[in-house]
Amino acid sequence: MSExxxxxxxxxCRGCKKCVSACPFGVLYMDGKMVMLxxxxxxxxxxxxxxCPFQAITAVTPDxxxxxxxxxxxxxxxxxxxxxxxxxxVAYELLATGRRLADQRGxxxxxxxxxxxxxxxxxxxxxxxADKVILADDPLLATYEANVYTDALHQLILxxxxxxxxxxxxxxxxxxxxxxxxxxxxxxxxxxxALAIDRETTLLHQTRPAFGGNIxxxxxxxxxxxxxxxxxxxxFKMNSPNASRTGETLLEALKLAQPATRVTRKIPASSxxxxxxxDIIVAGGRGLQKAENLQLLQRLAxxxxxxxxxxxxxxxxxxxxxxxxxxxxxxxxxxxxxFAFGISGAIQHLEGMRSADTIIAVxxxxxxxxxxxxxxxxxxxxxxxxxxxxxxxxxxxRN
Amino acid sequence: xxxxxxxxxxxxxxxxxINPETNTLMREGVESILxxxxxxALEQALALxxxxxxxxxxxxxxxxxxxxxxREALARGADDAALLSDRAFAGADTWATSYILxxxxxxxxxxxxxxxxxxxxxxxxxxxxxPGVSEFLKYPLVTYVRNLQVxxxxxxxxxxLMDEGxxxxxxxxxAVVTVVKESATPRFAPLAGWMGSQHTEIPSWGVxxxxxxxxxxxxxxxxxxxxKIFAPPVKSGGTRMDGRELPSAAVDAIVALLREKGxxx
Numbered sequence: 001m002s003e004x005x006x007x008x009x010x011x012x013c014r015g016c017k018k019c020v021s022a023c024p025f026g027v028l029y030m031d032g033k034m035v036m037l038x039x040x041x042x043x044x045x046x047x048x049x050x051x052c053p054f055q056a057i058t059a060v061t062p063d064x065x066x067x068x069x070x071x072x073x074x075x076x077x078x079x080x081x082x083x084x085x086x087x088x089x090v091a092y093e094l095l096a097t098g099r100r101l102a103d104q105r106g107x108x109x110x111x112x113x114x115x116x117x118x119x120x121x122x123x124x125x126x127x128x129x130a131d132k133v134i135l136a137d138d139p140l141l142a143t144y145e146a147n148v149y150t151d152a153l154h155q156l157i158l159x160x161x162x163x164x165x166x167x168x169x170x171x172x173x174x175x176x177x178x179x180x181x182x183x184x185x186x187x188x189x190x191x192x193x194a195l196a197i198d199r200e201t202t203l204l205h206q207t208r209p210a211f212g213g214n215i216x217x218x219x220x221x222x223x224x225x226x227x228x229x230x231x232x233x234x235x236f237k238m239n240s241p242n243a244s245r246t247g248e249t250l251l252e253a254l255k256l257a258q259p260a261t262r263v264t265r266k267i268p269a270s271s272x273x274x275x276x277x278x279d280i281i282v283a284g285g286r287g288l289q290k291a292e293n294l295q296l297l298q299r300l301a302x303x304x305x306x307x308x309x310x311x312x313x314x315x316x317x318x319x320x321x322x323x324x325x326x327x328x329x330x331x332x333x334x335x336x337x338x339f340a341f342g343i344s345g346a347i348q349h350l351e352g353m354r355s356a357d358t359i360i361a362v363x364x365x366x367x368x369x370x371x372x373x374x375x376x377x378x379x380x381x382x383x384x385x386x387x388x389x390x391x392x393x394x395x396x397x398r399n
Numbered sequence: 400x401x402x403x404x405x406x407x408x409x410x411x412x413x414x415x416x417i418n419p420e421t422n423t424l425m426r427e428g429v430e431s432i433l434x435x436x437x438x439x440a441l442e443q444a445l446a447l448x449x450x451x452x453x454x455x456x457x458x459x460x461x462x463x464x465x466x467x468x469x470r471e472a473l474a475r476g477a478d479d480a481a482l483l484s485d486r487a488f489a490g491a492d493t494w495a496t497s498y499i500l501x502x503x504x505x506x507x508x509x510x511x512x513x514x515x516x517x518x519x520x521x522x523x524x525x526x527x528x529x530p531g532v533s534e535f536l537k538y539p540l541v542t543y544v545r546n547l548q549v550x551x552x553x554x555x556x557x558x559x560l561m562d563e564g565x566x567x568x569x570x571x572x573x574a575v576v577t578v579v580k581e582s583a584t585p586r587f588a589p590l591a592g593w594m595g596s597q598h599t600e601i602p603s604w605g606v607x608x609x610x611x612x613x614x615x616x617x618x619x620x621x622x623x624x625x626x627k628i629f630a631p632p633v634k635s636g637g638t639r640m641d642g643r644e645l646p647s648a649a650v651d652a653i654v655a656l657l658r659e660k661g662x663x664x
Contacts, residue, residue, distance in 0.1 A: 021610075022610070022612055024498055024501075024535055024612075024615060026537065045612075045614065045615055045620075046614060047612040047614065047615055050612050050613070050614065051612065083563060146530065146533070146539070146540040146541075146542070147539060147540065150534070170562050171542065171543055171559075171560070171561045171562050172561070172562075174526045174527070174530075174542070175530055175540065175542045175543075176530065176540075177527075177530075178493065178497075178525075178526070178527035178528075178529075178530035178531050178534070179530050179531070179533065179534040179540065181493075181494065181527070181531070181622075182494060182497060182530075182531045182534040182535060183534055185494070185622065186494075186622050187492065187494065187621070187622035187623035188493065188494075188527060188623075189623060190523075190524065190525040190526065190527060191524060191525075205626070209524075209631065210522065210523055210524070210628075211410070211415040211522055213631060214415050214416055214417070214630075214631070215415065215416075215417050215628055215629075215630070215631070216628065216629050216630070216631050216632075217625050217627070217628045218625070218626050218627040218628075218629075219623050219624065219625050219626065220623070220624050220626050221622050221623050221624070222624055223622070224622035260539035260570055260571075261539050261541060261568050261569060261570030261574075262568070262569055262570070263566050263567065263568055264556075264567050264568070264569050265566070265567040266563075266564060266565070266566050266567075267558075267564050267565040267566075267567070268563065268564040279662075280662060304657075304662060304663070322581075328524070329521075336660060336661075336662065337657065337660060337662050347631075351631075357660070358656065358660050359637075360653055360656065362642070362649075364643075371639060374637055374639075375637035375638065375656070376637055376638050376640075376652060376653065376656050377637065377638070377639045377640070378639075378640055378641075378642040378649045378652070378653070379639075379640070379641045379642060379643060380641070380642030380643050380646060380649055381642075381643065381646070384642075384646045385642060385646050385649055385650060385653075388646050388647060388650045389650045389653055389654070392650050392651075392654055393654070393663060396654070396663065396664075
């Protein structure tokens with residue numbers, strides 16, 4: 001355990017509490033007329049040093065030692081989100097990427113599971129590439145509550161000091177990771193599409209789209225730890241499990257506060273469509289021209305065992321629910337086959353589907369940007385081509 | 400009840416491009432707009448005020464031009480607005496932005512009961528600042544809310560859009576809530592609102608007024624660094640054919656490709 005980054009001189013402290021309100025982390029508190037520090041949780045931001053009118057607080061850590069502090073952090077962690085005891089696919093995708101990064105960095109890869117009665121997840125996570133599984137099994141973690149999850153992960157980070165922590169950019173991952181990053185005073189990069197260890201600095205290069213996908217940015221967290229990032233589901237591919245891998249399981253006891261909010265009811269998604277998990281997506285856009293033409297897509301999707309996707313224009317027009325929307329403000333998908341009928345290919349849409357294995361585009365505009373990403377691009381009228389294609393597939397199925 | 404709504408002025412992202420020669424952002428001539436998701440947050444605040452009575456304060460961190468969206472918030476019906484602006488805030492990442500917004504909310508009188516955000520801003524798309532502010536304020540956090548009800552006693556019920564469906568969440572104010580577009584249809588600003596908004600002074604608060612620590616502001620306070628920006632890679636084009644004359648040839652090509660990929664037998 002290293003020394004606390006600040007020191008309070010009791011002879012100079014007048015109990016004015018200015019430092020208590022200046023501290024963004026709430027780690028200073030009054031004990032009678034004296035200010036006290038929770039040393040483990042102090043992030044060394046030195047806000048209190050600047051706020052004290054009496055110079056009663058001094059920084060212990062010169063810059064040199066700061067780098068020493070950074071070196072205490074090691075290993076790569078993947079937050080393995082689970083729901084009802086089942087680990088989400090995105091966690092396995094992250095373990096595949098995490099494995100590559102850990103090998104590059106020469107460190108261990110750990111999966112962190114928060115929940116209740118989750119012991120059975122460990123074997124799967126080790127088979128997916130984890131060297132260690134860190135299990136925080138507590139009834140208070142049975143359902144997600146942002147602050148309780150934040151408490152849990154924060155305590156584990158203080159205890160083990162991971163160098164990198166990754167999570168899926170799910171509703172839960174996005175919700176509490178930002179709180180953990182604030183509490184740790186560290187950087188968090190959302191929705192990364194590429195992660196790599198920089199050879200020279202050994203820092204994590206986090207690449208993500210910004211400005212609606214018109215721009216890619218590479219981001220680093222040079223002087224704070226852990227380096228944190230989220231990745232959307234289906235951006236990375238998972239490895240096939242290797243049951244012969246072995247690893248260590250750590251059971252962690254935590255001190256958790258009661259949740260401030262509680263879930264009183266769950267309403268399962270009304271439409272059963274899950275376009276993110278589909279192997280074949282038959283998508284349409286503005287070029288459909290009217291809601292009735294969605295039926296063309298539906299017929300084709302049914303024949304192929306796929307689902308219907310749409311661009312934002314169709315959702316905005318009220319033709320279909322947002323659950324079908326592909327793109328930056330909808331879902332990111334990576335099916336085996338993606339059909340784009342009458343989708344021009346705005347960058348926001350491309351961002352959500354460019355990782356599909358095979359892209360087939362039909363558009364009457366020869367200059368539509370969708371053709372730049374299509375494996376097969378057909379200039380034509382979708383109202384002619386879809387029915388003809390559906391008929392051909394039906395005929396094949398009969399024979 | 401005092402509701403703070405945090406809003407952001409963003410470039411209309413569809414038009415932002417990279418200069419391929421210099422690898423820098425080309426923002427000239429790109430229109431600035433009120434982040435669309437923040438319109439829903441503002442509407443949610445105004446709807447709660449209309450139903451239960453409340454004071455609504457709009458806050459925005461940004462350059463002096465961001466006054467424009469605060470003026471728009473006033474025109475739509477917000478009671479008060481403040482701009483959080485200082486040279487020291489430049490280059491803030493989500494950590495440093497959350498810090499400044501939280502400092503501002505701590506200054507507001509009476510004490511803020513509810514802080515509303517849009518689920519994310521369309522320029523960065525991080526969805527991190529709302530949760531970050533909840534952490535600095537030590538307020539409970541509920542994200543992706545499509546329906547929010549508050550009782551006289553400050554008990555709230557929120558419907559949130561999670562990955563597996565809708566969850567109904569209950570709790571007690573204060574809270575930080577981020578909203579999705581399903582939450583409300585934003586109202587238009589009436590002409591009288593625009594006229595009235597011209598008379599409301601929008602103060603600008605900097606490091607001093609916010610009692611912020613300079614080292615935690617802007618680029619200096621930000622843990623992250625952008626080391627490179629570049630244009631997104633484009634997948635090289637595949638086969639192109641004209642199916643206008645002979646749609647059946649196009650159909651054959653599609654079927655052949657589907658067979659090759661194992662999608663049809």
